[in-house]
Amino acid sequence: MATPKFASAQTSFRAELKKRINEYFQETGKAATGNIALYTKAIVLLSAFILLYIHLVFFTPQTVFAIAECVLLGFVVAGIGFNIMHDGAHGSFSKHAWLNNLAAFSLNLLGGSHFMWNMKHNVIHHAYTNIDGVDDDIDIKPWMRMSTTQPKYKLHRYQHIYFWGLYALLYILWIFVLDYQKYFKRRIGDMPLKKMSTADHLIFWGFKILNLAMFIALPIYTLGFTSWLIGFLVFGVVAGLVISIVFQLAHTVEHTHFPMPDVATGRLEDEWAVHQLKTTANFAPRNKVINWFVGGLNFQVEHHLFPNISHIHYPAINKIIKQACEEFSVTYIEFPKMRHAIASHVSFLKQMGRAS
Ligand SMILES: [Zn+2]
Numbered sequence: 001m002a003t004p005k006f007a008s009a010q011t012s013f014r015a016e017l018k019k020r021i022n023e024y025f026q027e028t029g030k031a032a033t034g035n036i037a038l039y040t041k042a043i044v045l046l047s048a049f050i051l052l053y054i055h056l057v058f059f060t061p062q063t064v065f066a067i068a069e070c071v072l073l074g075f076v077v078a079g080i081g082f083n084i085m086h087d088g089a090h091g092s093f094s095k096h097a098w099l100n101n102l103a104a105f106s107l108n109l110l111g112g113s114h115f116m117w118n119m120k121h122n123v124i125h126h127a128y129t130n131i132d133g134v135d136d137d138i139d140i141k142p143w144m145r146m147s148t149t150q151p152k153y154k155l156h157r158y159q160h161i162y163f164w165g166l167y168a169l170l171y172i173l174w175i176f177v178l179d180y181q182k183y184f185k186r187r188i189g190d191m192p193l194k195k196m197s198t199a200d201h202l203i204f205w206g207f208k209i210l211n212l213a214m215f216i217a218l219p220i221y222t223l224g225f226t227s228w229l230i231g232f233l234v235f236g237v238v239a240g241l242v243i244s245i246v247f248q249l250a251h252t253v254e255h256t257h258f259p260m261p262d263v264a265t266g267r268l269e270d271e272w273a274v275h276q277l278k279t280t281a282n283f284a285p286r287n288k289v290i291n292w293f294v295g296g297l298n299f300q301v302e303h304h305l306f307p308n309i310s311h312i313h314y315p316a317i318n319k320i321i322k323q324a325c326e327e328f329s330v331t332y333i334e335f336p337k338m339r340h341a342i343a344s345h346v347s348f349l350k351q352m353g354r355a356s
Helices: 013-028 036-058 063-089 097-109 114-127 154-185 198-223 225-248 272-279 288-293 300-305 311-327 338-354
Strands: 281-283 333-335
Touching: 013 272, 013 311, 036 063, 036 198, 036 311, 063 097, 063 114, 063 225, 063 288, 063 311, 097 114, 097 198, 114 154, 114 198, 154 198, 154 225, 154 338, 198 225, 225 338, 272 300, 281 300, 281 338, 300 311, 333 338
Parallel strands: 281 333
Antiparallel strands: none
């Protein structure tokens, strides 16, 4: 597919949003990057990761506590991804580029690849949200059907039931299968991968080996195979479920759109900002625990419009964007509670499994 092109509007909604958000930062004198609240959160999450890892691997607690710690480790790893890696990769964690790079690099330590993430998430997903054939986030073929433009198989009738199992496997598949697929195929979905430098190759392999040593070899050596396997599966399943649920609630719920470009011209109907609002949803904007933990991924509308602004500012700019949407008659999709968004995701999957 040719790269889709967004429509250009006479009075750009995007320009107006930018103007209002710039005014907010000028008036408050705040920097758009992370602040002390974010750095405190980063320290809490990283310390929790180190302490849990050391306790589990070197001072293995009794089974019940060990399992509980593996569950917690799954949440902590997802939390590092949401709050540190994701902001760092968008360059919004800090005003210092080296700190952003370091934050983005945390993904390599956790088994992923910051190179693949940058291409999959920052370049493809953010630019071409919910466009089938381009956005890799909705490409779970043939296991799931995420848009009516994708082929429908009999098994999709049950996808609103078995998706839990697939989501549980996401983290394990990501670090052991999907990154390597992208690496060797040299593409993400239909998009060719950016050329990798020698340093990119060395970082990819170096961190993959370090991750295998940290998460497989060393714990098998200290705990034995069976204890490691149980612990690793509990940790991996929790991380996978948490990451996929939080990311899926952003774009694949009822009311979000899946626009397709014109076959002949490659043009899309809407300008970029309107496209983002049609394809993206928020959830639980007033839940303080969720706000702290998911790194602004419950304010995906704000994130997709302003990925270079740290998530720590999203609750504040949420009001400005809602106001602008009202004035420009652009629909703003938000679920008041997380359970509403999950129910909507299940209904969405059910519809996609049956719709022609
Ligand atoms: Zn993002």
